[in-house]
Amino acid sequence: MDFDKKLFGMQLGDAMQLSGILRMGTGIHRLRLSECLINDETLHVLISGLQQNETITHLDLSHNKINDSGAQRFCRLLHEESVLREVDLVITTLTTREIHMLFVVDVCLVSSNLF
Numbered sequence: 001m002d003f004d005k006k007l008f009g010m011q012l013g014d015a016m017q018l019s020g021i022l023r024m025g026t027g028i029h030r031l032r033l034s035e036c037l038i039n040d041e042t043l044h045v046l047i048s049g050l051q052q053n054e055t056i057t058h059l060d061l062s063h064n065k066i067n068d069s070g071a072q073r074f075c076r077l078l079h080e081e082s083v084l085r086e087v088d089l090v091i092t093t094l095t096t097r098e099i100h101m102l103f104v105v106d107v108c109l110v111s112s113n114l115f
Contacts, residue, residue, distance in 0.1 A: 009037020012045060019049030022056070030058040034088070040070035047077050050084075060088040 010018075010033070022028075038046070043066055050056065066074075066089065078084065 010042055015042045015045040019045050022049030022053045025054050027055055029055055031056050032060040034060045035063045038064040040067050043070040044073055047073055054083055057083055058086040059084055062088045062090040
């Protein structure tokens with residue numbers, strides 16, 4: 001049987017392992033987590049690793065299940081001294097309010113894709 005991430009997505013255990021790797025600053029510059037069924041809880045775990053990462057400049061979280069609470073946590077990450085310069089959040093379930101918050105934070109990004 002083949003693993004299909006669209007059926008199972010990223011589980012909390014997966015996110016914890018990836019977060020630990022991100023904390024080590026492995027030299028990864030681009031991280032593509034598109035279509036991984038990442039939700040707010042999983043994103044919270046990933047953010048803990050991203051906060052300590054000093055190498056990832058491009059992050060693709062498009063086509064996931066990120067809602068307002070995950071977006072608020074993500075905005076706090078961008079307000080910190082993050083090295084992220086490009087973020088893709090297209091086709092998530094954000095409200096207009098959260099998209100506005102991300103646009104306000106967007107001034108520190110070189111590129112973003114929110115729609």
